[in-house]
Amino acid sequence: MPDLSPLDVLRTTFGYDEFRGDQAQVIDHVIAGGDAIVLMPTGGGKSLCYQIPAMVRTGVGVVISPLIALMHDQVSALESLGVRAGFLNSTQSYDEQRATEQRALNGELDLLYLAPERLDLPRTREFFDRLAISLFAIDEAHCVSQWGHDFRPEYLKLSVLGERWPGVPRIALTATATTATRHEIAERLGLQQARTFVASFDRPNISYRIETKQQPLKQLISLIRAEHVGDAGIVYCLSRKSVEATAAALVREGIEALPYHAGLPGPVRSANQSRFLRDDGVVMVATIAFGMGIDKPDVRFVAHLDLPRSIEGYYQETGRAGRDGLPATAWMAYGMADIVQQRQLIEGSDGDSAHKRLLGQHLDAMLGLCETLRCRRQLMLEYFGEASEPCGNCDTCLDPPTPWDGTVATQKLLSTVVRLKRERNQRFGAGQLIDILLGRRTPRVEQWHHDQLSTFGIGTELTDLQWRAMVRQLLAAGLLGVSADGHQTLEPTQASWAVLRGQRSVALRHDAITRAGAAKKRKDSTRTGSRASAVDDLVAGDRELFEQLRAWRAETARAASVPAYVVFPDATLAAIAQRRPDSLDGLFAISGVGAKKLESYGEAVLQVISAG
Structure with a gap:
């Protein structure tokens, strides 16, 4: 469409009257032949930043996408708008691939999607040498970061685009990248001279809520029944076994739910993904293998039954809710076992000490988000380098937690841990420590003669649930550690000693102590069903x-x-x-x-x- 302006294309093809945010600047820059790195939140309109330039510039816009399973739907959506689009991937026959290539060579395509692995084929490079290419778009560019949450080794080879076809503008796009990840994208893709556009990471339509994990499946069902009956949603679990058990439980409760994980046969995964995309009101229960590139705009909630490894991953996953700009919920159930599990996964991971240290920093930031006394959205935006005011739409804004001085209680707990280790050469988990503090003469307490410890019964001012909430917060703060013996036993950390010596005070969340497991009170913003938000x-x-x-x-x-x-x-x-x-x-x-x-x-x- 060389005779149409970008705004003409926006109005005529996509049906929108004006650009949002930095879209117009990005589009003008790429149309003029400039390279760009674009950071926009999920649902912020990243795709238009390369689709419109590809339609305005002469030639075919080549889109590098890791999402073979979604290319058909992506192209179908463009074709429904009248955009000339095609894809090349392994799901096609040889004849289908040749036909698509010929359409591109004949100038009959504006956009051509393919996976990064395809660039390894000499045949693909030779085809590109013959093709009039208007631009290269590298979607999900964070996949190039080896420290990121979706690393794809084949992305490391994409620097060849600038080396072999230096006159073709390149645009790298992602929804999640810290400053460090952004620099890595530029370096690995050879885009150091590219202009960087960073939109606001804020998704004000999403309400972020994190609850103490008590009976997570019941908590999830309660959320769906109270607020999301008939809504499309995504539920993330850490293990394949948990995915299947959760999906089956939701079905038993009359909720239309499907499982998705890498262990399912390919045809089953494909069929479940198609049902989720095509039908209204389906809940997909999945590992993080699902979701990248999902364009479904009416996902009304994203739930996590296990703790994500990083804020980047959490933001990426929750960003799949409310892409249409209507109200949506990001909900998570989080508990002490999540912290222990993630710490042990880091210790058992491949990589050197620097790699494990970085994973630990990612986890610490995620734990800080879970345990914060501040606005969750504000803290998350700060992680991405963006300042903001409290949002008024997350649980800590709607029901503000209050701190309490947990220094003495922490000293009692740490003293018990230290005495067991020094006097008995023993390590135990939270349950045994709490029984000691509460003065319970259980069979295990009597077996190990723990009723003879000086700390036996000195913690009766708190309940069992309150002690467990405190242990979780101390683990999150690094004031209590998980031993490397694989048994989820607890031990002091270097930071513990400052508390024991009275050199450091400990502030804890009062709500986690006094109202653990209680339902959050709902404010005037509560809806009887988010699907109704479309017609409020x-x-x-x-x-x-x-x-x-x-x-x-x-x-x-x-x-x-x-x-x-x-x-x-x-x-x-x-x-x-x-x-x-x-x-x-x-x-x-x-x-x-x-x-x-x-x-x-x-x-x-x-x-x-x-x-x-």
Whole structure:
């Protein structure tokens, strides 16, 4: 579309009236032939930053994407907008690949998607030598970072793009990167001279909540029943076994849920992913193997039943909620066992001491987010180098925790740990330590004669749950350590001694002590179901029309074998239901309705409105 301006393409093809944030600057820079590194949050419109330049510049925009399983849906979504797009990957036959290559050579494609591994093939490089390439887009660029959360070794070879085709502009894009990761992206991709665009990492529509883990599965079910009935969601678990058990439990509770992990057969993973993308209200229970590149805009919640390894990973995963800008929830259940497990995983990981130290720093930052007394969003944004005010939409803003002086209680606990080690050469887990502090004469206490310790019974001012919450916070703060014996026993750390000597005080979260396991009180922002958030501003009759439009969309999407959001997202349907256009011109004026979608669906939508 060399005769159209970027804004013309935005309006005509994508159906939006104006660019957001840095989009216009990025697009103009790349169209002019400049290299760029772009950091924008998930749902912030990164794709437009390379799609529109590829449509405006002469030639084919080559998109390097690690997501073979999603390329078909990505291309289908573009084709539904009238964009000439194709992909090359191992799911195609030889003849299909040759046909796609020929379309590109004939100038019949604007965008061509392929995986980074394909660049290793001499045939691909020779094909590129013959192709008029408008730009190279490197999506999910954080995969190049060996210290990141989604490292892909094949990304390390992408510097060849600038070396072999030096005149072609390159744009590297990611949703999550600290300053260190950003520098690594520039160095490894040979983009040191590229202009860097950093958008705000804030996703104000997402409400972040972290609860003390008591009965995590029941807590999850309670969340879904109270706030997300009928909503699409993603539940992340650490192990494959936990994924399958959680999915089965949700199904037994009448919640449509599917498992996803690398151990499932390929056809099963593919079928489950397709159902999640195409059907409304499906909950995907998955390991972190699922989610990167998922474009489904109406995911209303992301839940974690296990502690993520880093804030970068957590931000990336929670960012898959609410891509349509409507209210969404990021919820996590977190407990003492999570900390112990992650510490042991780090100690048992491959790599030298520097690598383990860096993993430990990532974990410490994640634990700081869990245990903070401050606004969670504010702390997370600071991690990415962005200053902000308290958000008023996370649990610590809606129900502020208050600190209490836990110095004396911490000294009692640490003293018990030290006495066991020094006097008995013994190490125990939290349960035995708490029994000693509470003065319980259990069979294990009597077996080891722990009732003879001077600290026996000196901690009755706290309950069992309160002591457990305190142990968790001390582990998170590095004031208590996990032994390397693989038995989850506890031991003092270097920082413990300053507390025992009275040289350091310990502030703990009062809410974790006095209200552990209690439901957070809900404020005026509570909704009976997030799916209703799409129609919060609709009166009853408009809501009825909205549901009729959703039913039409579901049928249309099934017939075309595409995800429902490829037809129209909820936000666009809600605007249609509210404004009730009675002509194609009126429908075209609604955000999200481009020329191709008007041509494909316009008359059908008007019929639904008329019937409604």
